[in-house]
Amino acid sequence: xxxxxxxxxxxxxxxxxxxxxxxxxxxxxxxxxxxxxxxxxxxxxxxxxxxxxxxxxxxxxxxxxxxxxxxxxxxxxxxxxxxxxxxxxxxxxxxxxxxxxxxxxxxxxxxxxxxxxxxxxxxxxxxxxxxxxxxxxxxxxxxxxxxxxxxxxxxxxxxxxxxxxxxxxxxxxxxxxxxxxxxxxxxxxxxxxxxxxxxxxxxxxxxxxxxxxxxxxxxxxxxxxxxxxxxxxxxxxxxxxxxxxxxxxxxxxxxxxxxxxxxxxxxxxxxxxxxxxxxxxxxxxxxxxxxxxxxxxxxxxxxxxxxxxxxxxxxxxxxxxxxxxxxxxxxxxxxxxxxxxxxxxxxxxxxxxxxxxxxxxxxxxxxxxxxxxxxxxxxxxxxxxxxxxxxxxxxxxxxxx
Numbered sequence: 001x002x003x004x005x006x007x008x009x010x011x012x013x014x015x016x017x018x019x020x021x022x023x024x025x026x027x028x029x030x031x032x033x034x035x036x037x038x039x040x041x042x043x044x045x046x047x048x049x050x051x052x053x054x055x056x057x058x059x060x061x062x063x064x065x066x067x068x069x070x071x072x073x074x075x076x077x078x079x080x081x082x083x084x085x086x087x088x089x090x091x092x093x094x095x096x097x098x099x100x101x102x103x104x105x106x107x108x109x110x111x112x113x114x115x116x117x118x119x120x121x122x123x124x125x126x127x128x129x130x131x132x133x134x135x136x137x138x139x140x141x142x143x144x145x146x147x148x149x150x151x152x153x154x155x156x157x158x159x160x161x162x163x164x165x166x167x168x169x170x171x172x173x174x175x176x177x178x179x180x181x182x183x184x185x186x187x188x189x190x191x192x193x194x195x196x197x198x199x200x201x202x203x204x205x206x207x208x209x210x211x212x213x214x215x216x217x218x219x220x221x222x223x224x225x226x227x228x229x230x231x232x233x234x235x236x237x238x239x240x241x242x243x244x245x246x247x248x249x250x251x252x253x254x255x256x257x258x259x260x261x262x263x264x265x266x267x268x269x270x271x272x273x274x275x276x277x278x279x280x281x282x283x284x285x286x287x288x289x290x291x292x293x294x295x296x297x298x299x300x301x302x303x304x305x306x307x308x309x310x311x312x313x314x315x316x317x318x319x320x321x322x323x324x325x326x327x328x329x330x331x332x333x334x335x336x337x338x339x340x341x342x343x344x345x346x347x348x349x350x351x352x353x354x355x356x357x358x359x360x361x362x363x364x365x366x367x368x369x370x371x372x373x374x375x376x377x378x379x380x381x382x383x384x385x386x387x388x389x390x391x392x393x394x395x396x397x398x399x400x401x
């Protein structure tokens with residue numbers, strides 16, 4: 001395998017290319033996280049009902065991803081990653097161009113979503129293939145910190161462009177789409193020997209049953225915060241796209257240091273401890289989202305909700321623990337990407353329908369409907385805590401305390 005020297009450090013060519021691709025994907029993620037909800041509200045004039053029903057077709061690719069991953073097994077993980085990112089980039093570019101209309105949004109978001117969901121399990125499998133000395137969590141954290149550094153730079157640039165240049169949304173989505181397509185091209189230059197071509201297209205194992213359950217619960221809770229936290233900040237607290245962008249920028253800066261630390265926690269304390277910690281903190285965050293406006297004055301409530309937003313985004317990195325849990329349960333690396341893909345599909349069984357139900361709840365209780373939505377998120381976090389407490393890893397794989 002070719003190696004490249006950077007200063008005093010020597011790394012493999014494949015790993016360097018993977019880091020470059022991860023940074024480019026970070027650019028795309030910054031655009032989506034800072035601009036998607038605002039474009040739907042400010043530019044396309046979506047109602048809360050339209051926004052939540054959009055989640056069904058937008059998340060449908062996540063449900064189908066296990067079958068698509070299986071169909072593309074002959075490509076191997078590296079080539080599948082290339083295809084996924086180029087497909088997603090085309091969809092995001094089209095989304096930025098459409099002038100109006102619910103169904104054009106559905107069509108373009110489904111293409112983009114298929115690309116992102118295809119890449120999710122592949123990213124985890126490839127990241128772990130670069131781990132050394134059993135430090136899987138640490139390696140995942142390091143790779144995600146590179147991704148986050150790109151998030152920081154992009155969200156900072158977007159803030160300046162929105163605040164002082166007042167760019168149209170088509171410009172920001174074109175930037176994100178171009179970065180995603182370039183990430184796909186970067187994967188084409190990698191030598192596809194980091195993970196084996198998958199001989200089994202679909203894998204369902206009893207030993208992964210707790211992982212599947214964790215994915216279902218995670219899908220329900222994450223969709224509440226992904227869909228409704230930006231909507232809360234925009235519609236209840238009146239925050240414009242520039243403020244959402246700078247808040248995301250702040251979280252991204254913190255994540256450069258936080259993700260490697262969190263990966264080290266997974267290696268030292270284990271998946272059970274990490275996922276239980278996540279559940280407890282997200283319970284507190286959902287409580288803050290639900291009751292801050294009722295308990296505090298307007299400015300204080302906004303600060304508390306913003307703090308909850310930071311907690312929620314920081315600890316979304318605990319998804320690494322679900323990924324490493326799968327790796328610890330198997331001695332066959334060829335099972336990993338297929339198992340992670342099935343986990344993504346289980347995740348989306350619930351996450352497809354959850355936003356529609358929660359959106360109806362919000363709409364039927366105008367003014368206070370969001371309270372009930374985030375109480376639901378709190379209850380789901382409690383269930384996540386109970387499931388995480390059941391995690392056990394094989395004796396030989398227990399981390400050092």
